[in-house]
Amino acid sequence: MIVLNTEFVPGKKIVEAKGLVQGSTVRAKHVGRDIAAGLKNIFGGELKGYTELLVESRRDAMQRMIAQAQQLGANAVINVRFATSSITSGAAELYVYGTAVVVADEV
Amino acid sequence: MDSLITLAVTGVVLIVAWVIGSSVESSHFRRLIAREQTLSKIMVSNLKRLPPNWCATSSALVAGEAVIATDYFKVFAASLRKLFGGRVRSYETLVERARREAIVRMLEQARSAGANAVWNVRIETTTIQGKQQGKSAGVEVLAYGTALVVSERH
Numbered sequence: 001m002i003v004l005n006t007e008f009v010p011g012k013k014i015v016e017a018k019g020l021v022q023g024s025t026v027r028a029k030h031v032g033r034d035i036a037a038g039l040k041n042i043f044g045g046e047l048k049g050y051t052e053l054l055v056e057s058r059r060d061a062m063q064r065m066i067a068q069a070q071q072l073g074a075n076a077v078i079n080v081r082f083a084t085s086s087i088t089s090g091a092a093e094l095y096v097y098g099t100a101v102v103v104a105d106e107v
Numbered sequence: 108m109d110s111l112i113t114l115a116v117t118g119v120v121l122i123v124a125w126v127i128g129s130s131v132e133s134s135h136f137r138r139l140i141a142r143e144q145t146l147s148k149i150m151v152s153n154l155k156r157l158p159p160n161w162c163a164t165s166s167a168l169v170a171g172e173a174v175i176a177t178d179y180f181k182v183f184a185a186s187l188r189k190l191f192g193g194r195v196r197s198y199e200t201l202v203e204r205a206r207r208e209a210i211v212r213m214l215e216q217a218r219s220a221g222a223n224a225v226w227n228v229r230i231e232t233t234t235i236q237g238k239q240q241g242k243s244a245g246v247e248v249l250a251y252g253t254a255l256v257v258s259e260r261h
Contacts, residue, residue: 046208050247
């Protein structure tokens with residue numbers, strides 16, 4: 001599965017558009033991470049636990065989007081966009097969407 | 108008496124947070140500059156399409172994320188600034204660090220994929236809510252784009 005955020009796929013041409021596919025996750029870390037984050041808020045620095053959370057969320061959301069694209073019989077998702085929002089303290093939503101297409105080699 | 112002690116403790120925490128916070132920040136900026144220099148060969152653009160005489164041979168989605176915490180002093184300085192208005196410098200440097208860190212991580216991923224260009228870069232910023240109502244614990248940034256191996260067509 002080709003996943004890109006451009007409107008074109010290098011070396012390939014779009015044969016068929018299958019429609020919008022999407023995936024989203026809302027995740028939270030355990031309370032220990034939140035306490036560590038609270039301490040970080042005194043001196044500053046990177047909140048590694050939350051960065052990890054974001055990486056995991058992105059992978060999860062993308063997997064869901066790709067599963068949807070596979071169901072539609074697509075072999076690529078193009079023009080992918082991410083959107084993030086904070087729901088409540090310590091929880092974050094990550095939403096990913098794109099257009100499922102069928103691509104073929106350029107002749 | 109009690110309120111005096113509270114005031115003294117707050118003052119000490121403020122000074123300690125300022126000293127540690129600003130040293131963390133300046134060392135982060137130094138590391139960012141060094142890493143950005145090693146990545147300067149990769150072309151970065153938020154254009155959707157390639158110039159007409161270029162062709163791309165390989166492509167992959169790359170992304171970088173960073174969550175940077177506010178510190179006690181930054182929150183205090185910002186709340187003071189909110190009384191008078193104007194540039195909140197303590198938060199400007201915070202979001203700058205988060206954005207640059209996310210972009211650097213995205214570019215490092217592109218470099219390990221062997222790419223020489225990252226196209227259609229998009230940057231998403233969200234604040235993370237803290238325990239207290241209305242106070243932010245930090246800022247999270249997600250940068251993403253398409254890593255390409257490009258060459259000029261003759």
